[in-house]
Amino acid sequence: MSYHLNLSLQNPGHVRTAWRLPANDPFAQTDVAYLRRLVQEAERAKIHAVFVGDGPALTGAIERAPEAGIEPVVLFASLLAGTSHIGAVATSSTTYNDPYNLARRYSALDHVTGGRAALNAVTTYSPAAAANFGLAEPPAKEDRYRRAEEFLEVITALWDAWEPGAIVADKASGRYADPSKVHAIDHAGEFFSVRGPLSIPESPQGRPLLVQAGASEGGVRLGARFADVVFAVAQTPERAVAFREDLRLRARAFGRDDGPIVSLGVVVLLGSTQEEARRRADDVLGTIDIDTATAQLLASLGLPPDSHRPDDPLTLADLPDVAERRSSEGFQASTRALLERGPRTPRDLVHRSAGGAGHRLVVGTPEQVADDLDAWYRAGAADGFTIMPADTATDLEAFTGHVVPLLQDRGSFQREYSGTTLRESYGLAPVRRREVART
Numbered sequence: 182m183s184y185h186l187n188l189s190l191q192n193p194g195h196v197r198t199a200w201r202l203p204a205n206d207p208f209a210q211t212d213v214a215y216l217r218r219l220v221q222e223a224e225r226a227k228i229h230a231v232f233v234g235d236g237p238a239l240t241g242a243i244e245r246a247p248e249a250g251i252e253p254v255v256l257f258a259s260l261l262a263g264t265s266h267i268g269a270v271a272t273s274s275t276t277y278n279d280p281y282n283l284a285r286r287y288s289a290l291d292h293v294t295g296g297r298a299a300l301n302a303v304t305t306y307s308p309a310a311a312a313n314f315g316l317a318e319p320p321a322k323e324d325r326y327r328r329a330e331e332f333l334e335v336i337t338a339l340w341d342a343w344e345p346g347a348i349v350a351d352k353a354s355g356r357y358a359d360p361s362k363v364h365a366i367d368h369a370g371e372f373f374s375v376r377g378p379l380s381i382p383e384s385p386q387g388r389p390l391l392v393q394a395g396a397s398e399g400g401v402r403l404g405a406r407f408a409d410v411v412f413a414v415a416q417t418p419e420r421a422v423a424f425r426e427d428l429r430l431r432a433r434a435f436g437r438d439d440g441p442i443v444s445l446g447v448v449v450l451l452g453s454t455q456e457e458a459r460r461r462a463d464d465v466l467g468t469i470d471i472d473t474a475t476a477q478l479l480a481s482l483g484l485p486p487d488s489h490r491p492d493d494p495l496t497l498a499d500l501p502d503v504a505e506r507r508s509s510e511g512f513q514a515s516t517r518a519l520l521e522r523g524p525r526t527p528r529d530l531v532h533r534s535a536g537g538a539g540h541r542l543v544v545g546t547p548e549q550v551a552d553d554l555d556a557w558y559r560a561g562a563a564d565g566f567t568i569m570p571a572d573t574a575t576d577l578e579a580f581t582g583h584v585v586p587l588l589q590d591r592g593s594f595q596r597e598y599s600g601t602t603l604r605e606s607y608g609l610a611p612v613r614r615r616e617v618a619r620t
Contacts, residue, residue, distance in 0.1 A: 296385030326399025
């Protein structure tokens with residue numbers, strides 16, 4: 182039994198208000214030297230990849246906590262310098278980017294890192310982002326996912342446009358490249374018209390990895406068709422198992438017998454003893470403005486923000502019908518699955534999801550966290566986990582220094598990397614290129 186582990190570099194942590202803790206640097210999000218030390222620590226622990234989320238806008242949340250930091254492709258080009266195995270999963274929007282530029286950017290990152298780049302493609306529902314790109318409001322979800330599907334069709338075709346061996350570099354004849362192995366893609370679709378090819382040769386992995394995180398109908402279809410890795414959210418093992426099985430069935434419908442691997446998000450908050458873990462949880466979760474977080478949670482569930490106080494019981498019957506809900510469907514489904522087990526207060530839901538973001542919070546000793554990951558893996562909930570430190574300044578190194586050795590001793594996690602590229606590290610099959618237009 183061995184599974185993959187990724188680490189999120191989110192600062193100050195996945196409890197977004199953790200910057201308020203006395204020992205934390207509120208400017209760490211843009212401290213590249215600090216972030217580089219975290220990546221090096223993750224590689225020493227043999228972590229498969231580090232992850233950075235991103236969004237092309239600043240929202241009102243900045244009043245209480247940091248939002249998106251340095252553009253992740255630029256950031257990872259710096260952070261992975263001096264490393265040799267750990268991968269980089271950067272986030273970019275298919276709604277507010279152009280496929281040619283993004284294909285070129287991630288191919289460049291794959292070259293710079295020696296084959297360790299991955300694109301986490303998101304569709305970005307944010308009025309603030311829409312306003313930054315000249316739109317009065319965000320495109321409808323169906324339109325965003327149709328655009329995303331065509332976007333990934335284009336980007337994969339562009340990555341495939343250079344065949345292996347296209348660079349001849351024959352000094353005697355003066356022939357540098359074989360044009361018959363470099364192809365235009367001549368794409369003309371609903372959203373994009375792209376001739377191609379890329380101006381950069383095939384990257385070390387052939388294609389950078391594609392990662393997807395949406396749990397809506399469009400998001401699951403996108404992951405099943407294109408993704409190498411799918412990020413998942415679940416508050417119960419049953420929900421996680423059902424999602425993974427559904428994704429596999431959909432992938433097979435696209436002719437993908439090997440399908441994407443599922444990486445389940447888990448927020449960790451560690452202490453050397455149970456008492457220390459509980460004390461740290463009180464300190465870290467105590468930085469949250471519970472009234473504001475309660476109002477945001479209720480609104481995300483489709484309820485009036487003032488319908489419940491933080492310690493009022495909330496039941497499944499209180500929630501509106503699925504058709505009336507508007508926020509992340511993964512968050513919605515995992516919260517509903519939790520409420521099926523019985524009433525919860527908004528405070529409990531906020532704390533259990535590390536501030537209301539949806540991913541499950543695990544508080545405990547290294548042994549308890551290791552036990553939890555092993556149990557969920559044995560249940561078939563995931564192929565591995567993306568670890569999200571509650572307070573990055575403390576929990577990232579506590580995880581790599583104390584949880585990882587336990588998992589390695591149990592045979593649950595690798596002691597050495599299995600290859601030099603991220604695709605090899607995950608144990609994914611080589612890219613099987615689809616046919617491209619011959620011009």
